[in-house]
Amino acid sequence: MIHVSRPSPADRTAPPRPPLRQVIVVCHQYPPWTPGGLAEYARRFVQCVRQERADVPLILYTLNCPANVPRRERHGSVTIRRPWLPGWLKRRVAAPKNRLAPSGRALFALSLIAFNLAVLPALVRARRSGTVVAVHDWQSAPAGILAAAVLRLPVIYHVHNTEATMTEQPDVTDSFRLVDTVQRLLARVAALIVVPTPELGRLAVAHGWRADRMSVVPHGCETGAVVPAADLDDERERSRRELRAELQLPADTPLLVFAGRLSPVKGVTTLLHALPAVARSHPGVHLVMLGVGLEGTDQDAAVDRLVTELGIADRTHVYHRYLPQEDVRRHYLAADACVFPSRYEPFGLVSVEAMALAAPVVLGPGFSTLISDDQASGGPAALRMRGDTPDELAALLCRLLDDPAAATRLAARGQAHARRNFRWPATITRTLGLYESLTHRQPARG
Numbered sequence: 001m002i003h004v005s006r007p008s009p010a011d012r013t014a015p016p017r018p019p020l021r022q023v024i025v026v027c028h029q030y031p032p033w034t035p036g037g038l039a040e041y042a043r044r045f046v047q048c049v050r051q052e053r054a055d056v057p058l059i060l061y062t063l064n065c066p067a068n069v070p071r072r073e074r075h076g077s078v079t080i081r082r083p084w085l086p087g088w089l090k091r092r093v094a095a096p097k098n099r100l101a102p103s104g105r106a107l108f109a110l111s112l113i114a115f116n117l118a119v120l121p122a123l124v125r126a127r128r129s130g131t132v133v134a135v136h137d138w139q140s141a142p143a144g145i146l147a148a149a150v151l152r153l154p155v156i157y158h159v160h161n162t163e164a165t166m167t168e169q170p171d172v173t174d175s176f177r178l179v180d181t182v183q184r185l186l187a188r189v190a191a192l193i194v195v196p197t198p199e200l201g202r203l204a205v206a207h208g209w210r211a212d213r214m215s216v217v218p219h220g221c222e223t224g225a226v227v228p229a230a231d232l233d234d235e236r237e238r239s240r241r242e243l244r245a246e247l248q249l250p251a252d253t254p255l256l257v258f259a260g261r262l263s264p265v266k267g268v269t270t271l272l273h274a275l276p277a278v279a280r281s282h283p284g285v286h287l288v289m290l291g292v293g294l295e296g297t298d299q300d301a302a303v304d305r306l307v308t309e310l311g312i313a314d315r316t317h318v319y320h321r322y323l324p325q326e327d328v329r330r331h332y333l334a335a336d337a338c339v340f341p342s343r344y345e346p347f348g349l350v351s352v353e354a355m356a357l358a359a360p361v362v363l364g365p366g367f368s369t370l371i372s373d374d375q376a377s378g379g380p381a382a383l384r385m386r387g388d389t390p391d392e393l394a395a396l397l398c399r400l401l402d403d404p405a406a407a408t409r410l411a412a413r414g415q416a417h418a419r420r421n422f423r424w425p426a427t428i429t430r431t432l433g434l435y436e437s438l439t440h441r442q443p444a445r446g
Contacts, residue, residue, distance in 0.1 A: 021130030083118030220424030267341030355414035
C-alpha cells in the first residue's frame with residue numbers, strides 16, 4: 001500500500017525524536033542551470049522552506065553549470081553549493097548541440113559522476129544525529145546510494161520522472177540500463193521514496209520498488225498572490241483582448257492554449273491531429289503552443305512539418321520557446337480552454353497552475369486522477385482523456401467550446417481544487433514531516 005502523507009494522531013503521542021537539525025538536498029538542477037522542470041521545482045521548494053521553516057538549515061548541492069556561477073551562496077537559512085567542475089566540461093555540457101549526441105551524453109555522464117563524488121566529502125562531514133539527505137531524481141542517485149549504504153545516513157529519494165525507464169517510446173532511451181540501475185539501487189537503500197502522485201507510485205511498485213517505503217506528496221502550485229475574483233476577471237478580460245490583438249485575431253476567436261515540451265510524450269501529435277475536427281465544429285478556433293522540443297532532437301521541425309501536412313498553419317501558433325511565468329499566466333487567462341494531452345506525466349504542474357487561474361482544462365490519459373478529480377465536490381476539476389486518440393480529445397475540447405457556462409463551472413471547480421490541495425506551504429509541511437520522521441535514526445560508526 002502506498003502511503004499518502006497526512007498528519008497522524010499517533011505522531012502527537014509518540015516519544016520525542018531528535019530535532020531535524022539539517023537537511024542536505026542533492027539536486028543536479030537549480031537556476032541558472034535549468035535544462036528541465038526539476039530546476040523550477042527546486043527553486044520553489046528551497047524558497048518555500050526558507051519562508052516556512054527558517055529554523056531548519058538547508059544546504060543544496062547542485063551542478064556547477066553554466067560558467068561563472070558562484071560556488072557558494074547564502075540566503076538566510078539556505079546555502080547553495082556548486083562543487084567545482086572544469087570550465088571546458090561545463091561549456092561542453094551546457095552547449096545545446098551536444099545534449100543528445102553520443103559525445104555530449106558521455107560528457108554529461110562524466111559531469112554527473114564528478115558532481116556526485118564531489119558531494120561525498122560534505123556528506124561525510126554531515127554524519128550526525130538530526131541530518132537527513134534528500135536526493136532528487138536519478139542524476140543525483142550515486143550520492144544518495146553512498147550516503148545510505150556506506151555512510152548510513154537517512155536518505156529520502158524524491159522521484160520526479162521515470163520516463164526513460166518506465167514508459168513506452170520515451171524521448172530519451174536508457175540504452176545501457178544505467179538510469180534504471182541507479183534508480184533501483186537508490187530505491188532499495190533509501191529509507192523513504194517520495195512521489196508526487198499515487199499513479200507514479202503504483203508504476204514504480206509494478207517495476208519492483210517497495211510499496212511500504214512509498215509516500216505521496218503532491219507538488220505545490222505557485223501562481224502569485226491570490227487576487228479577488230473581480231480583479232481576476234478584469235485581468236482575464238484584459239488578457240483575452242490583448243492576446244487576440246497581438247495575434248491579429250478577432251476579439252471573439254475561440255483560443256486553445258498548450259504549454260510544455262513539443263514531444264509525442266506530451267500528446268502534441270494527438271493535439272495537432274485533433275485540431276481539424278475541432279475546427280469543423282468551430283471554424284474560428286486557433287491553437288497557441290508554448291514550448292520547445294527536446295534539445296538535440298528534431299521535435300521542433302517535426303511539429304512544423306505536421307502543422308503543414310494537416311493544413312492547420314493558418315490557425316496554429318507555435319512559439320518554439322518557453323515564456324516567463326507572468327506571460328504564461330496571461331495565456332492561461334486568455335484561453336477558452338487549456339489543453340495538456342500528455343500520454344505520460346509524473347505530475348504536470350502546468351495543469352494545476354492553469355486550474356488555479358480558473359481556466360477550463362483538458363488533460364491527457366497520463367495525468368493523475370489526483371489532479372483531474374475534485375473529491376470535495378464529487379465532480380471533475382478538469383476533463384481527462386481515457387485514451388490517446390484525436391477524436392476523444394476533439395470531443396472534449398468541443399464540449400467546452402459548445403457550452404461556455406459548463407466550461408465556467410468546470411473552471412470554478414478546478415480553481416477551488418487547485419488552491420485547496422496544491423499549496424506550497426502544505427507541500428513543505430508534509431515533506432519536512434517525513435524528514436523529521438527519520439531523525440531518530442543514528443548514523444553508523446566507521
